[in-house]
Amino acid sequence: MNLAMIEAAAARLAGHARVTPLLHAPLLDARFGKRVLVKAECLQVTGSFKFRGAWAAVSALPEGTRGVLAYSSGNHGQGVALAAARHGLPSVVVMPADAPEVKIANTRAYGAEVVLYDRAAQDRDALGAALCAERGLVLVKPFDDPEVIAGQGTVGLEIAEQARAAGVEAGDVLVCCGGGGLSAGIALALEARAPGLRLRTVEPAGFDDMARSLAAGERLRNARASGSVCDAILTPAPGELTFPVLQRLAGAGIAVSDDQALEAMALAFTHLRIVLEPGGAVALAAALFTPTSDPVICVASGGNADAVVFRDALARFG
Amino acid sequence: MNLAMIEAAAARLAGHARVTPLLHAPLLDARFGKRVLVKAECLQVTGSFKFRGAWAAVSALPEGTRGVLAYSSGNHGQGVALAAARHGLPSVVVMPADAPEVKIANTRAYGAEVVLYDRAAQDRDALGAALCAERGLVLVKPFDDPEVIAGQGTVGLEIAEQARAAGVEAGDVLVCCGGGGLSAGIALALEARAPGLRLRTVEPAGFDDMARSLAAGERLRNARASGSVCDAILTPAPGELTFPVLQRLAGAGIAVSDDQALEAMALAFTHLRIVLEPGGAVALAAALFTPTSDPVICVASGGNADAVVFRDALARFG
Structure with missing residues (x-):
């Protein structure tokens, strides 16, 4: 995978996928004391970056x-x-x-x-x-495929351009991570187009195979296959193709709790007026509830939320 | 008010207000048997076109x-x-x-x-x-002011351009209507930039002063001041400045029920992954539940939804 493949994918996606907005909310920034920019991939066609x-x-x-x-x-x-x-x-x-x-x-x-x-x-x-x-x-594999990674990398091309337009040249880019296709694609795009931005993966606590693998220098598996509300990003282990990319380019991985993901969903409802599913909200949760750069960019990767889960998130944190 | 004022407002808004996306959802179109394009002003800074x-x-x-x-x-x-x-x-x-x-x-x-x-x-x-x-x-008046109407008209400039990019040159543009500032501004912009698109106002049933006024040829008042869940768009009567504009440019007004607005909120949650408040969902409700052109464009004007109201909408219609 390389920049040329991502650019070629972007050319094929033009007019079919949506250039999603990089949102922000003054009151969210004020509440958490940092500038938070949210790449709203929940607004992508079919409701996720996939x-x-x-x-x-x-x-x-x-x-x-x-x-x-x-x-x-x-x-x-x-x-x-x-x-x-x-x-x-x-x-x-x-x-x-x-x-x-x-x-x-x-x-x-x-x-x-x-x-x-x-x-x-x-x-x-x-x-x-x-x-x-x-x-x-x-x-068509979900993440461990060069063309799939290139397609997800188009999110990174857009972030590079939108961050620059927002005056952001350096800082963390937090990305929801399952097998690592989205993260690897974005990392490759940022390396070429916005080298001051550093990708960090975000996973649910207990399913942070990528964070542990990056720390260990080898691909490690999760102990469990299910048991988090963040169902969309529970994969057993980092991908064969994605891991070396992230080993080279990513910062330390982050893990957040299910409750932090649900609270991030409620905050996105109130302040950004977007619908996130739990797995799509973990990067926002990391931006709000863990130490990061300021400004920080996060990818809200999907919005196909179950109505009952969403109602519960609002009841608890709305 | 005229196009030059709207263009001047657009120049002052550049870099401060957001160009909001014109969203669509294949499964929503399939379910309702028409192509529905949604201008997502709920994603505007502060959560509404205001x-x-x-x-x-x-x-x-x-x-x-x-x-x-x-x-x-x-x-x-x-x-x-x-x-x-x-x-x-x-x-x-x-x-x-x-x-x-x-x-x-x-x-x-x-x-x-x-x-x-x-x-x-x-x-x-x-x-x-x-x-x-x-x-x-x-x-700063909420609607009956030339500069305010010009500012809201920038939504119309964007619709004209985005509709053309989507291959839509003719049809209805449905707009949530209180005093008529947003509707009048959009109507003026479309007259100049997309004359095939026809604006129609949408109001809550029982508070359809604009629709009745347009039909009667004179400004009529609502009988009640409150009593709809669509609190954001309950105004007593059409504006002095907005009414003549809409009399000249708008098609027949539409009224929808509170339940239709709440169901539209739930459908926007599921298919568009945006948060709408009831008053911001009436135009989408009209697009889905009343006879319109196909394709139809509607403005989702605001997303500052009360969490309890939103949960109830999902519980009933999600």
Whole structure:
């Protein structure tokens, strides 16, 4: 991956993905005593940055591709489904049978065939591999793919430009981190376009595999696979491609609690008037509740919030 | 008011107000069977379009102005407070003593001196006039002022450009309407810049003074002063300056129910990931629940939602 790939992805995304705004709120800044700039990827098409990587990957497929397949219980599947549909390609999204009804329905509505599997009894990878072989589909990975990373890196190109326009040339850029595709892409873009900005990953406490891996100098796994409200960013371990990029370019990783993520959702509701899901709010939580640079930039990576979770966040912290 | 005033206001607003995005959501379009484009003014600084008019008015004041005064229980006061503070001017916002605590606190946090009055016992206008005389303050009206209308008209300049970029040259532009400042400003901008787009006002049922006035050809008053959840847009009658503009340029007005506004808030949460207050959601409600052009553009005018009201909207319609 390099800047040229990110720029090429940006050219393919133009007119299809949205240039999302870099928001700020005077009263939020006053309350927390620092200048906080929020890259609102929740306003991206399909509600998360995942559409960028999906579009970059699908638009880079060779002529004659018969269709794509993705594993996802959430945002990646929706991004791939819509990107494929807009390219006139069929898509299959393999989802756990116990995924929320609304996510299954939405993935179908974006145009995908949803294939459900039983998490306990079935091997997801074997099921997907069989479907790919049988139908000639191409797998679109959620993060460990150069084109996907390049697509997510377009967020970094926009941050570099918008930060400069806001007079910010140096400081921390906090990014919600699962497998590290968004973080690696942004880090590569900032290295070339805004070298004074330093990327730092943000994860839920207990699922901070990237922060621990960066500190240890080797890829470490999480002890658990579930158990945080930040479902969108719970991945077992850093990616093979993403980790070396972040090892070279990222600062120390940050972990925040579920309650801090929920409080950040409520603060984004009040002060920024955007909807964040818990996993999409951890970077804002880190900006507000942990020591950072001032000014600080954070990426609000997704807004596909469950209504019940959102109501609870407002009831507790609104 | 004319295009030149709106363009001049836009030049003064540049770098201070935000160019808000024109959002859309594929699944919302699919569900309602038409293309719906949403101008997200809830993302404006201070959370509503009111900051534009306030900035336009304050930035047009002559040198030597000693300060400004506004009457407001909500968005206009916050806009004036911040615009004045950023111009280095003191501001006084006259608010009813029973206004929500958070709105009083926020208005103060933006830099205003808040003067509370008793709605039942005190004459607001007399109180304000005395303060203006005593301290040499200039009154910034909420809608019936040429500079304020010009400032709100900058929304129309942006819509004209963004609609064209989205391939939309003709159709309805639905706008949440209180006194008509935002509607009149947008109508003037569209007349000059996008003559195929036709403005239509949207009001809460029972408070549709503008729609009835447009139909009758004369300014009519609402029977009641309160009783809708859409508190931000309950004004007693069309403005003196705004009504003739809309009489000349607007199509038939639309009224929506409180429940339709609340359902639109829930749909904006799910599909657009923006926070709307009830009065800021009536134009989206009209786009979704009443007959309109296809495509249709609507202005989501404000996002300073009460957390309890928002939770209730999600519980009922999310």
